[in-house]
Each structure stands twice: as structure tokens, then as C-alpha cells.
Amino acid sequence: MNKSFIILVLALTVQVTLGAPRTAVHTSNVISPESGDVNSNQRFDFVEDVYENLQNTVWSKAIYEQASEYLQGVKSWSQSNEKLKESSIYGDLQKHLDNCLNLLKELSANPEDCKKQWSLKKEHDEIRQLFDSVDDAKLRRGWVEKYMNFVTPLRVEVTSAYEKFYSHLTSEVESYLSSANVSSKDELREWLGKFKRQTDHVKKQKLVMELLALFPNERQVLDAKCEVQYSNGL
Structure with missing residues (x-):
């Protein structure tokens, strides 16, 4: 199995990127902030709720549990595999x-x-890079198989979790738009x-x-606490 195939396999799994890039938005499309403290208004409450629901979707309990099983499995395999024990990685x-x-x-x-969560993403990416660099197709294949056994069953759970999030988000935006105090509704509609x-x-x-x-103002406040995550990177 060559390295390009490994990269292709990982790209087809559940969002293996370290986090999605920021999306550029023209300033003309930015919704003007309400007056007053950005942390204490209806607009901020709305954005914060979306942010928190997204993070809870990205990092579900099932992901933590199954990631632990997967990594314990990789550790046990690595400690019993003589070729891997002798390798540079x-x-x-x-x-x-x-x-x-x-x-x-x-x-x-x-x-x-x-x-x-961000530290976990970084550490797991280091593992991915180590196996991508090792000059032994059998070792690379051994890890890819274990990784795929971890992410493949999660696809159904992850998709279901996102569908629930999307449904709730639709209702949330509709409710926010119905508020008489919301300005600049056209962009949201x-x-x-x-x-x-x-x-x-x-x-x-x-x-x-x-x-x-x-x-952007509310996003800046939330990112100051911890940058928003669109995928878990595992």
C-alpha cells in the first residue's frame, strides 16, 4: 500500500482534518452588531448556543469511548509487533x-x-504522520486497518448526530429571526x-x-475562550 493510497483512505473517513478553515465573508454580508455589551445581548446568546451545540456534536461521548479503545488497540499491537518495535518511529x-x-x-x-480537545487532535495527527513516514507497507497497512475499524462504525453515529444538530439549528435560526429585536434579517434569511x-x-x-x-464580534469572543471546532480531527 503506497502513501498516496493511505492519504486517500484517510480523506474519505470521518473528517480527518485538524479543523476546518475559516470561511471568508464579505464585510457587506456581516450582520451589524447590536449596541451594548457583546457578551450580554440576544445576538450573543444565539451565537453562543449555536457554538456550544456544534462542539457537543463534534465531540460526543461515543467518540471519546471508541477513540480510547482504538488507541489502546494500536498500543497493544505496537508493543507486540517486533518489526514496529525495531522501527525508527x-x-x-x-x-x-x-x-x-x-x-x-x-x-x-x-x-x-x-x-x-485541540491537544488530542494534535497528538493524533502526530501518530498519523509517523505511520505515513514509516518505510514499511505492512506496518502502514496494519495501522490503517485499525484506524478504519475505529472510524467506519462511527460514520452512522456521527451522521445522525449532525442531522440532529442541523435540524435544531434550523429551528434556532427561525426562532431568532422571529424576534422583533433582531436587525439585518435579510442575510440570515x-x-x-x-x-x-x-x-x-x-x-x-x-x-x-x-x-x-x-x-465576527461574537465569534471573536468565543474564539478567545477556545477556537471553534468543526471536526474532531480523529
């Missing part, structure tokens, strides 16, 4: 596996710890129309990015 692999498992243990106690018509999962994710980008 073995020491670094054990370090990053231990870091991931420790972070997952901490996240089980505090599942919404955004900084630890236009966004909502596109969102309702869209059926492609990946394109819907992009539209969620576009929605949050319409609220």
Missing part, C-alpha cells in the same frame, strides 16, 4: 499514544475541555434558505462556518 509512537490516552482520560472527566435546500453533508458543514462568520 517506535519511541515517538509510544509517546504520542500515551499522550492521547492520558488526554482521553482527562476528557472523560471534563468532556468539554476545549484546549485538551438568505443563509437559512440555502441551508434548508442543501442536502450534502459536507456543504452543510461549510454553511455552518458561513453562519458563524456572519457574527
